[in-house]
Amino acid sequence: MNINESPDARSSMWAWIAYSLRFHRMQRGLTGDAVARLLNCARSSISRLENGEAKLEEKQAAVLDEAWNTGNHFSIMVWYARQGHDPTWFKNFTEFEARAERIHNYDGQLIPALFQTPGYARALLESGRNPYLEDDLKKRMARQNVLDRKIPPELWVLLSESVIDIPVGGAEVMREQLAYLLELSMRPNVFLRIVPKSAGAHEGLDGPFKIITVKQGEVGFVEAPNGGRLVLEAAEVRGLKLRFDRIGAVALPVDSSRRLIEQLMESFT
Structure with a gap:
């Protein structure tokens, strides 16, 4: 153009x-x-x-x-x-993600793409009968390069316990995925916490979302089946941040979250 x-x-x-x-x-x-x-x-x-x-x-x-x-x-x-759904949202999202200084991510359904192992990601793509599986898998794994930047972004991640309890790809794949989560959680720029089932109803049940901080400011992303939308309005981004904090209020501390991941990892044998 x-x-x-x-x-x-x-x-x-x-x-x-x-x-x-x-x-x-x-x-x-x-x-x-x-x-x-x-x-x-x-x-x-x-x-x-x-x-x-x-x-x-x-x-x-x-x-x-x-x-x-x-x-x-x-x-x-x-x-x-x-x-409405913005068909260009994913392209915009990945561009912001690559430049991120800080990412806040809540997901109650899946391991976030930046934290997925190849086996876990492949299982998800196969479940959707993706005709471009190999290309999409390579693209998804390439997005994880942001984790190995000289100065990587801070990653504040909240996951529902159900995310780490569903055997995506089978026991072996899931065990490997949880081991990788534990490995990532030990990095100084990663703050991973689990929202336990005992928390009951909370604001995260409305669906996954992200807030990405770049040099120019903050943007939000709200996901939905087969799509999503970019959130640019400052007031709506502030609302997402408040929502993240409220979900975090019922999440386990970092150390307790690691112990729960270890327990569930042992169940996938």
Whole structure:
């Protein structure tokens, strides 16, 4: 795609917003500099919005609607975009993940991809009858290179006890996976805690999510079956952080979590 072009408007709601921004700007004979002054941002930010590299914020949408008398056109589109599945979420997620300084991750269903052994990952991909299994397995394992950076990110991970109790791939695969979890948990940048079944109902039952801190700020990712979405709004990211803290309040301490993993590992014989 040419840097001056907008993405295919049919590919996602965010792409439609990028296309609409450029269309409305050009229809009014405005330059990117003029829109940048209107939104109180850099000219480069307008280029990124129109190229689909950045997402229009709610406040920016409201400013455009008022200035251009659109009848809340942009505000409504942003609202719908934030409610729905973003087909580009995984690409965006892995780009942020590779640059992460800190990752907060809660999962009540699976071992996170960064912590998966090849055997565990293969079993998951096979269960989904993935026609691109070998390629996807290589890509998943390659993502773990972030763990071996010269300065690796801090990893704050909360896992439901059920995650480490389900024999994904069979006893041998699961035993190897739990041994690897224990190994990773000994790294100084990894803080792994288990939410025991005895905790009962907690906010993690709503589903897995991540918060990634990069140099430019924080973003969230909320996962769902066959998709997910990127969370950019600061208020929503703060909500995810609060949710993580509340789940952490019912999790076992690090040492107790290791002992529980060791106990369950012994059961996979």
